[in-house]
Amino acid sequence: MDWVEMRVQTAPESEEAVFNLLLELGAQGTATVGSSLLKNRESQYGEWFDEAEESETGEEKLWIAGYIKAEDFQPSLVEKLKKRVENLTVYGLNPGPAEVEARRVSEEFWEKAWKEYxxxxxxxxxxxxxxxxxxxxxxxxxxxxxxxxxxxxxxxxxxxxxxxxxxxxxxxxxxxxxxxxxxxxxxxxxxxxxxxxxxxxxxxxxxxxxxxxxxxxxxxxxxxxxxxxxxxxxxxxxxxxxxxxxxxxxxxxxxxxxxxxxxxxxxxxxxxxxxxxxxxxxxxxxxxxxxxxxxxxxxxxxxxxxxxxx
The missing domain is CATH 3.40.50.150 (Vaccinia Virus protein VP39)
Structure with missing residues (x-):
């Protein structure tokens, strides 16, 4: 089965909230990717961690990923998620950059990367x-x-x-x-x-x-x-x-x-x-x-x- 990975770059304090937003939009699973993974482990699945890096200020870039079945994914979900993350300020949370990306991945790829770290x-x-x-x-x-x-x-x-x-x-x-x-x-x-x-x-x-x-x-x-x-x-x-x-x-x-x-x-x-x-x-x-x-x-x-x- 193929999945669409929706990734959100956010601030650490909004991590749990972004998890919930992804699940509300239909994600069947979530994962956290941060620069600490790159520092601590080398992986043959390099593209899995390619956005986990430090910003120009030295702060860790934190990406929260959610996985939606490819057959259920709609491109409009990207903009919808971005707006909901930006709206976290209403709850006193810092949404960070609130950047959202989407890409197609296979379940086999996800499972291998998961077991790697x-x-x-x-x-x-x-x-x-x-x-x-x-x-x-x-x-x-x-x-x-x-x-x-x-x-x-x-x-x-x-x-x-x-x-x-x-x-x-x-x-x-x-x-x-x-x-x-x-x-x-x-x-x-x-x-x-x-x-x-x-x-x-x-x-x-x-x-x-x-x-x-x-x-x-x-x-x-x-x-x-x-x-x-x-x-x-x-x-x-x-x-x-x-x-x-x-x-x-x-x-x-x-x-x-x-x-x-x-x-x-x-x-x-x-x-x-x-x-x-x-x-x-x-x-x-x-x-x-x-x-x-x-x-x-x-x-x-x-x-x-x-x-x-x-």
């Missing part, structure tokens, strides 16, 4: 993420999460995911119940189970995410502890949990903080990531209004993750 990565003291096609022998005390990210979901190495997993490792107690809101690939649900959670409910509005998360849960043989289902944030969740984790945009987190007192047990913890630094105060205020107290925050670059207790 995705390898086992130690995320925290205890957690390592490993793609399913790699062999890996863990060290004593190291827990491995096997992941098939698929075209639509990340590798687990994005700063927002790393921050989430660090807070999970510090906060989650064995035997606790967890709800993962906006589960994506299911990586945080799997990490929770690996860290000792008794049960995990993984929820995502996108049926593709549900399918991908279910596949990764099976890869890790955790079907007996993790239940994945389609759902709109916490709206139709009727169970309670000791810990709620969510790695999505701040604007989406703000939509369900009012539901936290209903699902989070007394003394429970809410971990929120995907928060750009400029939105931190707004999220902290919403969490406080929901009756929670922020215990800790972690930062990496422009990204912030919070842990708050009820």
């Amino acid at each position: 995705y390898h086992p990565t130690r995320i925290t003291d205890r957690l390592t993420v490993k793609p399913l096609w790699e062999s890996y022998r863990p060290e004593p005390g190291e827990t491995v999460i096997e992941l098939d990210p698929g075209m639509a979901f990340g590798t687990g190495t994005h700063p927002t995911t790393v921050l989430s997993m660090k807070l999970l490792e510090e906060t989650l107690q064995p035997g606790q119940r967890v709800i993962d809101v906006g589960c994506g690939s299911g990586i945080l649900s799997i990490a929770s189970a690996r860290l000792g959670a008794e049960t995990v409910l993984a929820v995502d509005l996108d049926p593709r995410a549900v399918e991908n998360a279910e596949r990764n849960v099976r890869l890790n043989d955790l079907q007996h502890r993790i239940r994945v289902r389609e759902g709109d944030l916490l709206q139709d969740v009727d169970q309670t949990a000791d810990l709620v984790v969510s790695n999505i945009l701040a604007e989406i987190i703000l939509q369900f903080t009012a539901d936290l007192p209903r699902v989070l047990r007394r003394g429970g913890v809410f971990i929120a990531s995907g928060i750009i630094a400029e939105k931190e105060k707004e999220v902290v205020r919403a969490v406080h209004d929901a009756g929670l107290t922020v215990m800790k925050s972690l930062r990496e670059g422009d990204w912030v993750a919070l842990a708050a207790r009820s």
